[in-house]
Amino acid sequence: xxxxxxxxxxxxxxxxxxxxxxxxxxxxxxxxxxxxxxxxxxxxxxxxxxxxxxxxxxxxxxxxxxxxxxxxxxxxxxxxxxxxxxxxxxxxxxxxxxxxxxxxxxxxxxxxxxxxxxxxxxxxxxxxxxxxxxxxxxxxxxxxxxxxxxxxxxxxxxxxxxxxxxxxxxxxxxxxxxxxxxxxxxxxxxxxxxxxxxxxxxxxxxxxxxxxxxxxxxxxxxxxx
Amino acid sequence: xxxxxxxxxxxxxxxxxxxxxxxxxxxxxxxxxxxxxxxxxxxxxxxxxxxxxxxxxxxxxxxxxxxxxxxxxxxxxxxxxxxxxxxxxxxxxxxxxxxxxxxxxxxxxxxxxxxxxxxxxxxxxxxxxxxxxxxxxxxxxxxxxxxxxxxxxxxxxxxxxxxxxxxxxxxxxxxxxxxxxxxxxxxxxxxxxxxxxxxxxxxxxxxxxxxxxxxxxxxxxxx
Numbered sequence: 001x002x003x004x005x006x007x008x009x010x011x012x013x014x015x016x017x018x019x020x021x022x023x024x025x026x027x028x029x030x031x032x033x034x035x036x037x038x039x040x041x042x043x044x045x046x047x048x049x050x051x052x053x054x055x056x057x058x059x060x061x062x063x064x065x066x067x068x069x070x071x072x073x074x075x076x077x078x079x080x081x082x083x084x085x086x087x088x089x090x091x092x093x094x095x096x097x098x099x100x101x102x103x104x105x106x107x108x109x110x111x112x113x114x115x116x117x118x119x120x121x122x123x124x125x126x127x128x129x130x131x132x133x134x135x136x137x138x139x140x141x142x143x144x145x146x147x148x149x150x151x152x153x154x155x156x157x158x159x160x161x162x163x164x165x166x167x168x169x170x171x172x173x174x175x176x177x178x179x180x181x182x183x184x185x186x187x188x189x190x191x192x193x194x195x196x197x198x199x200x201x202x203x204x205x206x207x208x209x210x211x212x213x214x215x216x217x218x219x220x221x222x223x224x225x
Numbered sequence: 226x227x228x229x230x231x232x233x234x235x236x237x238x239x240x241x242x243x244x245x246x247x248x249x250x251x252x253x254x255x256x257x258x259x260x261x262x263x264x265x266x267x268x269x270x271x272x273x274x275x276x277x278x279x280x281x282x283x284x285x286x287x288x289x290x291x292x293x294x295x296x297x298x299x300x301x302x303x304x305x306x307x308x309x310x311x312x313x314x315x316x317x318x319x320x321x322x323x324x325x326x327x328x329x330x331x332x333x334x335x336x337x338x339x340x341x342x343x344x345x346x347x348x349x350x351x352x353x354x355x356x357x358x359x360x361x362x363x364x365x366x367x368x369x370x371x372x373x374x375x376x377x378x379x380x381x382x383x384x385x386x387x388x389x390x391x392x393x394x395x396x397x398x399x400x401x402x403x404x405x406x407x408x409x410x411x412x413x414x415x416x417x418x419x420x421x422x423x424x425x426x427x428x429x430x431x432x433x434x435x436x437x438x439x440x441x442x443x444x445x446x447x448x
Contacts, residue, residue: 075316077319078327079322079326080326086319099306103302106296106298106302106303110298125344126342128344129344129345132340
């Protein structure tokens, strides 16, 4: 596997403004928020009354992205992964336009989603459910670490998934570690073991490298207790 | 770099509809040279890049290393982008990806109902029913707004037409084998717009041979 080193500039020249509709904190669409922060775009959080406003959402779920351009035209998009892919492209954070690299990004992001979903199931589950889910989380975490450490090694272990600049997958993993070290750890302390510096050194390097980006300073501090 | 005319593709998946059918149909409509491998399972599990299926392997004719891809959403979108079935315009592509994500969510919930734990099953069932209702409503509105011509957008096959057809196929042919009430749920939820989509996709000349080898869904929806 080779990692494309043709990484475009991440500077966003977007003139659009963005509204992210989501549930109130502590719920967070952390990757989307991190993308906004890194791209330094104008965005705000809207927290609809729930469930009263459910019927007014495109698919009855949150988050929802509402993008307004300078002429006032709105583009409304739902589904977290579709929103992230769209914003990553818009903010020039996709590794390149090559279909192979875009597909690799989707693949890596989809894999990370497994642990997000399992962490949520663990949080809301009964005692018995939590045992079953924890077992699945262990399997998923090990598979992710095995695969992603190889990808990162192939890119020289420099703290980036592709090339030598921050791209979408760096932001994904950075945001994941923010949530892992806060909300997920509070509910599943054992989860930290699988993503520790010892178990996942290069994933941790992505996190620490990306966390140093000045544009993400406020975002990082928003996770501190 | 991919050259659709000279690359060949292997789709590794189980010998059933599951999460591989959309990729099968996309590969067929893309008119690329492709074959399918059905690995022995679980014997071949640890030989897969991520320990699960499907896996797509693209072999280049010019000696480049194989491009190996996992995760059905990534595979579907890759074939979609290569073939132009997924639009190049970011907003149009995002819309189709959004619609596909909704169906993937429902599929995930379906599998969540197949667990032993009753509370988990109940939670997954509730979410499944809710998402299904919303999906049929929203997607039918889009199909209607496009003139109910059997396409979500325009008047030619696109990514979401194909993946929606595969979703209906999963519903009618795969899910009932694992859960008794699925056939009745589908019958109560399916809309004329989806029936039209199925009919139009099955009539597309690019799928003539593929459909001829399999049972058509149209008559099953009409029942």
